[in-house]
Amino acid sequence: MISLITPEPILSLTNIGKSFGNVDALDGVSVDIREGEIFALLGPSGCGKSTLLRIISGFETPTRGELKLDGQDMTRTPPNKRPVNMVFQSYAVFPHMSVADNVAYGLKMEGVGSDDIQHRVDTALSQVHLEDFKHRMPDQLSGGQKQRVALARALVKKPRVLLLDEPLSALDAKLRDAMRLELVKLQETVGVTFIIVTHDQSEALAMADRVAVLESGRLRQVDTPSGLYQRPVDAFVADFIGRVHSFTALHIEHANAEAVVQVAELGEIRLAMDALPSGVRAGAQTDVPAIIAFRPESVAVSLAADSPSTASNDIVLPGVLGDIAFQGQHSIVEVTRGNRPSVTATINHSSLASLQQQPIGTPVIARCARADLMLLPAELGHDTEQAQ
Ligand SMILES: Nc1ncnc2c1ncn2[C@@H]1O[C@H](COP(=O)(O)OP(=O)(O)OP(=O)(O)O)[C@@H](O)[C@H]1O
């Protein structure tokens, strides 16, 4: 996929805003989408994902801002004049038409010649592995097969950009996993730029080359899946992409190349300035609301009786053993800490053996290496529940 990416964006959105009455569905969205990538729009329900997709398709007009496709302004171009195609949230196949007729429909409407239609329909059906289902009617297909018909119907028109709104949400969990892989393979084969809307973070991380995290109509971060996970720009993104434990930073100040952060429960924490997100770095002297956060994957748990008493460089949180939840590849171990929030650790099975033999309530120590701590802007007022 990387080889298909060119420096010129295929789609360029600049300061897009959309208001419905007094609801700001989108507020100042600017992003460039590269040719040949799978780009995911991710965010909670109502954050504006479908509205943004509809603006790209032309079914909705922005209140302000500009949209360019292949360098051409298309902000007010009607949908049928744009080289984009949409696969809708609830796949709508025509029930009274065969698979082949469903796929051919859009081309017939455009007045494409019948030989050409037949050839293009065959190609599109083979791309989605439905060549043997040409003559079936939709009620003779499974949910996943219907979804592939909807995909073929969009692909047959050879769009520059394919827009998919929650394409897998109507499928059951197992089929959804299989279709994720299939969609990625399909995109690699056809090379068309995909923009996929989803509220499922694992779907976005598994499929996309880059992900835009939207919240309340604003873009929080655009990055690769690993970039979002390892370098979230704020508490919202950190919590939306995976899980975090967070602690309010009471006071932050510079000292040489370090930020010295005071945290009620953890004491004084020193972090290298160049590892800090710019939002915190800029506000490091002025006490911007911030949190110290770490992920359950960064936590180790050991029996208090076995733990070295000498000071280590880790953050140390004493508690007692709570529930251990088996998750297949690993287990989630809970460390309860009286009336303070529990800490959970994601632990693989080889490290679990000594804990598993212990009864609930056994004194344990949860640890996190300082290198795994994140200092993030909390954006109080948006995410107050994050900062415990
Ligand atoms: N036609 C409309 N008229 C009024 N408000 C609208 C309209 N369309 C969307 N909205 C509002 O705009 C906001 C964004 O809606 P949108 O459908 O884009 O969200 P979404 O991120 O796709 O959510 P979901 O994950 O639930 O599909 C919501 O507050 C919604 O109620």
Ligand SMILES: [Mg+2]
């Ligand atoms: Mg939606």
